[in-house]
Amino acid sequence: MEIFTQQVVSGLATGGIYASVALALVMIYQATDVVNFAQGEMAMFATYICWSMLNAGLPYWGAFLATLGFAFIGGVVIERVVIRPVENAPILSIVIVTLGLLVICNSVAGWIWTYVQKPFPSPFPSKPFKVSLGAGETIIGAHDIGQIGITLFVLLCIYLFFRFTPLGLAMRAAAQNPVSSRLCGIRVGWMLALGWGLAAVFGAVAGMMVAPSLTLEPNLMGGVQIYAFAAATLGGFTSPGGAVLGGFIVGVVENLVGTYVSFIGTELKFTVALAMIIVVLLVKPSGLFGSTVVKRV
Amino acid sequence: MSALLEVHGLEAFYGRTKALHGVSFSMAAGGITTILGANGAGKTTTLRAISRMVRTAGTIRFEGQPLEARVTEDIVQFGIAHAPEGRGTFVHLTVEENLKVGAWGRRERGGLEADFERVFGYFPVLRERRRQMAGTLSGGEQQMLCVARALMLRPRLLLLDEPSLGLAPLVVREIFRILRTVNQAGVTILLVEQNAALALDLADHVFLLETGRVVLEGPSDVLRRDDAIRRAYLGY
Numbered sequence: 013m014e015i016f017t018q019q020v021v022s023g024l025a026t027g028g029i030y031a032s033v034a035l036a037l038v039m040i041y042q043a044t045d046v047v048n049f050a051q052g053e054m055a056m057f058a059t060y061i062c063w064s065m066l067n068a069g070l071p072y073w074g075a076f077l078a079t080l081g082f083a084f085i086g087g088v089v090i091e092r093v094v095i096r097p098v099e100n101a102p103i104l105s106i107v108i109v110t111l112g113l114l115v116i117c118n119s120v121a122g123w124i125w126t127y128v129q130k131p132f133p134s135p136f137p138s139k140p141f142k143v144s145l146g147a148g149e150t151i152i153g154a155h156d157i158g159q160i161g162i163t164l165f166v167l168l169c170i171y172l173f174f175r176f177t178p179l180g181l182a183m184r185a186a187a188q189n190p191v192s193s194r195l196c197g198i199r200v201g202w203m204l205a206l207g208w209g210l211a212a213v214f215g216a217v218a219g220m221m222v223a224p225s226l227t228l229e230p231n232l233m234g235g236v237q238i239y240a241f242a243a244a245t246l247g248g249f250t251s252p253g254g255a256v257l258g259g260f261i262v263g264v265v266e267n268l269v270g271t272y273v274s275f276i277g278t279e280l281k282f283t284v285a286l287a288m289i290i291v292v293l294l295v296k297p298s299g300l301f302g303s304t305v306v307k308r309v
Numbered sequence: 310m311s312a313l314l315e316v317h318g319l320e321a322f323y324g325r326t327k328a329l330h331g332v333s334f335s336m337a338a339g340g341i342t343t344i345l346g347a348n349g350a351g352k353t354t355t356l357r358a359i360s361r362m363v364r365t366a367g368t369i370r371f372e373g374q375p376l377e378a379r380v381t382e383d384i385v386q387f388g389i390a391h392a393p394e395g396r397g398t399f400v401h402l403t404v405e406e407n408l409k410v411g412a413w414g415r416r417e418r419g420g421l422e423a424d425f426e427r428v429f430g431y432f433p434v435l436r437e438r439r440r441q442m443a444g445t446l447s448g449g450e451q452q453m454l455c456v457a458r459a460l461m462l463r464p465r466l467l468l469l470d471e472p473s474l475g476l477a478p479l480v481v482r483e484i485f486r487i488l489r490t491v492n493q494a495g496v497t498i499l500l501v502e503q504n505a506a507l508a509l510d511l512a513d514h515v516f517l518l519e520t521g522r523v524v525l526e527g528p529s530d531v532l533r534r535d536d537a538i539r540r541a542y543l544g545y
Binding site: 178181182184185188189191192193194195196197198199200 | 380381384385390400409410411
């Protein structure tokens with residue numbers, strides 16, 4: 013029972029990471045119909061920036077917030093400079109551009125910071141919590157709890173932003189109906205750039221939260237990105253809430269399967285994500301909460 | 310008195326295809342002008358040209374200010390609201406959110422609640438549907454929402470593209486009755502319609518387009534009474 017609870021909590025913690033990146037993917041997909049394959053690598057790059065600032069002696073939360081600022085600006089600039097020129101190109105071309113971006117982020121990070129793994133600090137105490145649950149005591153890592161807290165806080169902020177602010181409303185309108193939005197005076201191009209900025213911010217949060225357990229290296233987010241794909245596919249690429257829930261589900265399932273299905277263990281955990289993607293695509297391609305999009309051709 | 314909107318030698322292009330061949334007209338503030346014509350005559354394109362949604366040549370002046378160098382997003386700043394073909398509903402936003410989006414482009418931010426009350430006064434059914442997703446509305450309700458969204462700008466000029474399209478006659482009559490009220494409240498209207506009889510009843514001035522050119526213009530009651538014109542151009 014203790015093991016089960018532990019695994020569920022740590023599954024929720026990693027699930028929050030997947031949820032953040034999945035949400036970033038879904039946001040960009042909804043606004044521009046593009047799957048940003050570089051989302052994870054952009055997050056890894058932001059995490060390195062945070063590492064550099066910490067190394068230069070900045071306090072953790074200062075560096076954390078500054079990194080979010082850098083990530084936001086970086087996301088906006090990438091949209092304006094790299095994505096905008098190919099905006100009207102076929103989807104495949106844009107996908108290849110984001111793949112190129114992935115490779116560039118990865119190798120530039122390797123060039124600047126080398127491929128040697130670096131320890132990354134956690135802002136939370138290292139002493140684990142002891143939680144009494146019914147029969148026995150369960151030990152839960154403080155970083156896991158903090159990570160879940162941060163993720164939920166970010167998700168709440170973004171929900172409030174989109175739901176209750178005029179700018180959030182304009183961004184939703186621009187994603188849904190660009191032509192009609194322009195007629196209402198909304199600068200659709202800037203809204204898309206803002207969307208990329210916000211997505212980069214979620215990614216950066218995910219990167220900084222996952223780095224303490226995985227240690228920092230240029231391939232930090234490769235696995236996370238795959239899990240995030242699984243999460244977004246499971247929840248539905250057209251449903252932000254679904255993608256978030258999908259993230260938590262993938263995190264928990266991944267952990268429980270790794271623990272209880274003996275032949276899978278830690279080595280094959282990764283396959284679980286890929287299997288989930290395939291099963292969802294076969295059984296319900298729009299995901300659990302997604303809507304089927306009918307396109308006129 | 311100078312014209313509110315002056316269009317001169319307007320040409321419009323979709324790729325290499327020319328859709329307007331030198332359309333010129335002007336309209337005074339305060340009235341309802343309608344552009345009539347068959348499918349493909351260039352009615353919608355004329356509105357799209359004013360809203361800068363299509364490549365053009367020629368001049369478009371609103372209160373003397375040129376619009377040609379502007380982008381679509383800027384047009385609302387002149388107080389021009391465009392209720393587009395196909396209604397442009399934000400289907401995954403609520404009715405109230407649709408209206409808020411309509412108010413995005415105007416200068417004064419305040420008074421939103423008063424504007425809701427005003428458009429709900431015109432279209433009471435929207436008040437009942439206020440929290441509902443716009444995609445769940447009927448066609449007629451979505452057309453009302455489209456006009457209401459445009460009115461949230463507090464426009465000087467309202468461009469209306471076929472508000473009767475696909476709607477039951479009773480609903481159309483209701484919408485046109487409201488349009489007259491809207492006009493009396495001081496909004497100049499440029500209406501594009503296929504339903505000539507209906508448009509002639511509402512409008513005080515008419516332009517008739519044929520394959521991208523103005524072939525006839527005049528006060529609507531004169532055109533309505535002229536049997537030859539009616540048979541030749543208006544088909545009823």
